[in-house]
Amino acid sequence: MHRRFLKLALAGVALDLTVCSCASAVGPAPISRASTRAQGANFARVLAQEKVIYSFAGGRSGSVPLAGPAVDSTGVVYVTADEGGAGCAPSGCGAVIALKPRKDGSYSPFVIHRFSGKRDAANPDSSLLLAQGRLFGASAAGDGACCGTAFALSGDGAHRHDDVLYAFGSAVDGKNPSAFSTDLSGNLYATTSQGGGGYCRDGCGVALRLQPSSSGYAENIMYSFQGADQYKNAYDGSNPTGGLTFDGSTGELFGVTASGGSSQYYGTVFELESEGSTYREVRLHDFLGGYGGPDGAVPNGPLLEDAHGNLFGTTFFGGLGVGTVFELSPNSQGQYDYTIVYNFQGNGDGAYPNSGLVADAQGNLYGTTIDLVYKLSPASGSYVESVVYSFRGGSDGEDPIGSIVVDSFGTLYGVTSGGGRHGLGSVYKIVP
Numbered sequence: 001m002h003r004r005f006l007k008l009a010l011a012g013v014a015l016d017l018t019v020c021s022c023a024s025a026v027g028p029a030p031i032s033r034a035s036t037r038a039q040g041a042n043f044a045r046v047l048a049q050e051k052v053i054y055s056f057a058g059g060r061s062g063s064v065p066l067a068g069p070a071v072d073s074t075g076v077v078y079v080t081a082d083e084g085g086a087g088c089a090p091s092g093c094g095a096v097i098a099l100k101p102r103k104d105g106s107y108s109p110f111v112i113h114r115f116s117g118k119r120d121a122a123n124p125d126s127s128l129l130l131a132q133g134r135l136f137g138a139s140a141a142g143d144g145a146c147c148g149t150a151f152a153l154s155g156d157g158a159h160r161h162d163d164v165l166y167a168f169g170s171a172v173d174g175k176n177p178s179a180f181s182t183d184l185s186g187n188l189y190a191t192t193s194q195g196g197g198g199y200c201r202d203g204c205g206v207a208l209r210l211q212p213s214s215s216g217y218a219e220n221i222m223y224s225f226q227g228a229d230q231y232k233n234a235y236d237g238s239n240p241t242g243g244l245t246f247d248g249s250t251g252e253l254f255g256v257t258a259s260g261g262s263s264q265y266y267g268t269v270f271e272l273e274s275e276g277s278t279y280r281e282v283r284l285h286d287f288l289g290g291y292g293g294p295d296g297a298v299p300n301g302p303l304l305e306d307a308h309g310n311l312f313g314t315t316f317f318g319g320l321g322v323g324t325v326f327e328l329s330p331n332s333q334g335q336y337d338y339t340i341v342y343n344f345q346g347n348g349d350g351a352y353p354n355s356g357l358v359a360d361a362q363g364n365l366y367g368t369t370i371d372l373v374y375k376l377s378p379a380s381g382s383y384v385e386s387v388v389y390s391f392r393g394g395s396d397g398e399d400p401i402g403s404i405v406v407d408s409f410g411t412l413y414g415v416t417s418g419g420g421r422h423g424l425g426s427v428y429k430i431v432p
Contacts, residue, residue, distance in 0.1 A: 050389045050396060053077065053107045054099050054427040055420035058084050061111055062095035063424035065415045067179065068355065068402030070128040070135070075101045077413055078112075078135060079427050080124040085114040093122040093142070096135070096153060099427060113153055113162055117142050120162040121151040126179035126243075127402055132186060138177040142167070147175035147195055150188065150210060150217070165217040166210055171195040173219060174206040178243035178301070183251075186212050191240035191255055191301075196224040204238035207255065207272055207279070222279040223272055225257060228264040237261050237268035237283065242301015242356055244272070245311075253279075254311055256299040261286035266297035269313065269328060269336075284311075284328055284336045289318050295338065296324040302356045302403070304365070312341070314353040314367060319343035322351035323369070325376060325383075341365075341383050342376060349385055350374050355403045360410050368400040368414065373430060388412070389430055393419055397426040 054077075056063045062081025069079045077099040085095035093115035099107040115122050122142035129136040135153040142149045147168035154163060165188075168174055174192030181189045188210040198204030204225040210217040227238035237257030245254045253272040261268040266287040272279040287297050296315030304312040311328040318324055323344045328336040344350050350369035357367045365376040365383070372390040376383040391397050398419030405413045412430040420426030 048388045048430050048432045050428055050430045052396060052420060052426045052428050054079075054097065054109055055395075055422055056081060056084070056425040057422050058424050059092075060085060060095075060114065061109070062092070062097060062114075063422075064417055065425045065427070066125040066401060066417060067127040068415055069405055069413050069427060070130050071405050071407055071413055072130055075407070077107070077427060077429075078128050078130070079415060080126075080128060080137060081425075082123050082125050085111075087114075087116040087118065088122055088141075093117040094124050094139070096124070096128070096137075115139070115142065115162070120164055121149040124151075126177070129180045129182060129188075131182045136165075136180050136182075136188060138179060138190065140176055147171055147173065148177045148192070150177060150180070150190070166219055168192070168195070171203050172197075174208055174221070175203060177208075178241065180210075181244055181246045181302075183246055183248065188217070189244045189246055189253060191243055193239050193241055193258075196221070198224065198226040198236070198238060199229060200227045200238050204236070204260070205240045205257070207240060207244060207253065222253075223281050225260070225281075228260040228262070230264060235260070235262045235264070235286070236281070237270055240270075240301070241299075242303075245303045245305050247305060247309075254284075254303050254305065256301045256303065256313060258298050261288075263288050263297075266290070266293065266318070267299045267315075269299065269303070269311070285338050287315065287318065292321040293318045295340065296326055299326075300354060300356055304357045304359060306359065306363075311336070312357050312359075312365060314355070314357065316352055316354060320345055322346040323353045325353065325357070325365070325367070342385050344369065348390075349387060354401060358404055358406050360406050361408070366404055366406060366412060368402075368404060370399065373400065373404065373412065373414065375432065388432055391416065391419065395419065395421055397428055 062084035064083045066082045081095045084092040087093040096113045098110045121139035124139040126138040150165040175195030176193045178191045195203040196206035204227040207223045209220045226236040228235045238260035239258045241258045257268045269285040271282045296318035298316040300314045315324045320343045325341040327339045352370045355368045357365045373388040375386045397416030399417045401417045416426045
């Protein structure tokens, strides 16, 4: 069994058994209407060339990436390493690496920052956001804080200065922050998988905004998840994952929780609606099935929103047992219709999708499961799945993790937490 799959599976069990005896002030929401668009009966294979552009070597250059890459307009690829770098004995505090393309198609690696864990972040475990000329990220530790940090890397060249934007100093602030999204005003949005309030053992998580000010950034908790408790007739979500998707036209925010909801255990899709200075949570869908439930279970974030307001996401379990891709479409009643876009079979087409989705200019969707990269192509109101690349578990990488990135040429970039030349993870690109 893949070690990353084992880790996720155990984490899912822990969420289900220890976090969900929770309560909420939010009553049950109407469950979205569900249908199935594709049963996963057929899939194709695409001949695509995968190239490892960087193998993590450990030590001061970093190892074990746990989040997807970021790519700027010049083709420079940025990625975080959860371990290695400097400090934080014995495994290291992590690092940020920039990969600059050469004319011959290879890449020059530069470690642009090594975290120390003292007055900066430590163990970055989220994808980086490129905005405002800086790299924004989140970490599980650092700056003497118990519960994580939000940081930004500033400057040019091979070395960049790390600014801690916010240190989560107590569980009330939230614990274990996600990757960030942003708006035109420079506000940063994220979720934390734990902390906040509710009846979950370590807190049910929060949705937050970091607002720039003259003295740095100030945290505003937009919503504190309460969890689900059938004895209190309360069915809120808990443990939000993957961050928030910001709709620039409406100001609404969308996300998922890995547990809670009407089932108490299998998660929700939610929307945060602005009400002046506060936000109201609206649950768009509650996952009702078990690990083999027909509508999926334990959703991954972030959600992908298209130009029509449709939301796309994945679930790690459910469907035929090994995960799904789903769509939520707004209807004329102001609610959302839930559709299964694809049911994974686990017979070579992929199993246990572990990331959100990205789209190319033609509307094709891309994502990863625990062992491959897949593509979903629109066709006559449905989607056809293709396997883009299956990892062999050696020098080509093992255990793909985090969301992939697609550039304007349709090239895919991603990360594996294992494999590569040294067995410590890799950065790859695929030309479909």
